[in-house]
Amino acid sequence: MNEHYAQIIEAIGEDPQRPGLRDTPKRAAKAMQYLTQGYQQSLDEIVNDAIFPSDCSEMVLVKDIELYSLCEHHLLPFIGKAHVAYIPNGKVLGLSKVARIVDMFARRLQIQEQLTVEIAETLQDVTGAAGVGVIIEAKHMCMMMRGVEKQNSVMKTSAMLGSFRSQQATRTEFLSLIR
Numbered sequence: 001m002n003e004h005y006a007q008i009i010e011a012i013g014e015d016p017q018r019p020g021l022r023d024t025p026k027r028a029a030k031a032m033q034y035l036t037q038g039y040q041q042s043l044d045e046i047v048n049d050a051i052f053p054s055d056c057s058e059m060v061l062v063k064d065i066e067l068y069s070l071c072e073h074h075l076l077p078f079i080g081k082a083h084v085a086y087i088p089n090g091k092v093l094g095l096s097k098v099a100r101i102v103d104m105f106a107r108r109l110q111i112q113e114q115l116t117v118e119i120a121e122t123l124q125d126v127t128g129a130a131g132v133g134v135i136i137e138a139k140h141m142c143m144m145m146r147g148v149e150k151q152n153s154v155m156k157t158s159a160m161l162g163s164f165r166s167q168q169a170t171r172t173e174f175l176s177l178i179r
């Protein structure tokens with residue numbers, strides 16, 4: 001990856017040998033590896049068996065989980081928040097693991113719709129929940145720094161599974177809790 005970044009720096013008309021840029025390919029490669037570390041992670045490792053028996057059957061919501069992802073079309077960041085809720089069905093998941101699941105999928109090349117669905121389906125698989133709801137609101141640098149250059153538009157996506165899909169009351173509760 002270092003070599004490729006050096007080529008990109010050259011291709012934009014810069015001198016990869018000038019002092020300020022000499023270590024840039026290495027740094028950029030390291031940063032890119034960090035931003036896409038989700039590919040190296042496995043769900044088992046992330047969840048680490050932090051699934052606990054519980055009688056709770058009320059909604060669990062983790063709101064305002066910040067996320068940083070990369071749009072797969074331009075490799076530019078999209079940045080925002082995820083709100084993740086589920087209705088337990090005999091088991092609850094360690095609180096931090098919800099955010100870890102968000103990060104595992106965000107730290108990949110993504111489109112927001114796919115990211116939203118992947119988080120929802122994974123939480124469903126891991127917990128066997130009666131229902132899962134995920135909403136992501138994000139700003140896309142590819143729409144702000146370039147292209148159509150809209151600074152205030154926010155993309156909102158949702159994925160509703162199980163009772164979040166079939167029961168209006170559950171969906172309404174979720175939406176009112178994140179408001």
Ligand SMILES: Nc1nc2c(ncn2[C@@H]2O[C@H](COP(=O)(O)OP(=O)(O)OP(=O)(O)O)[C@@H](O)[C@H]2O)c(=O)[nH]1
Nearest residue numbers: 071072073074110111112113140142143146147148
């Ligand atoms: N649905 C969806 N589209 C996205 C996402 N991130 C970026 N895009 C869009 O992907 C599209 C790619 O369109 P193209 O016409 O192939 O690329 P482009 O010429 O760079 O498009 P512009 O951004 O309109 O200049 C653009 O409309 C982007 O806004 C995302 O998460 N979800």
Ligand SMILES: [Zn+2]
Nearest residue numbers: 071073074142
């Ligand atoms: Zn983009």
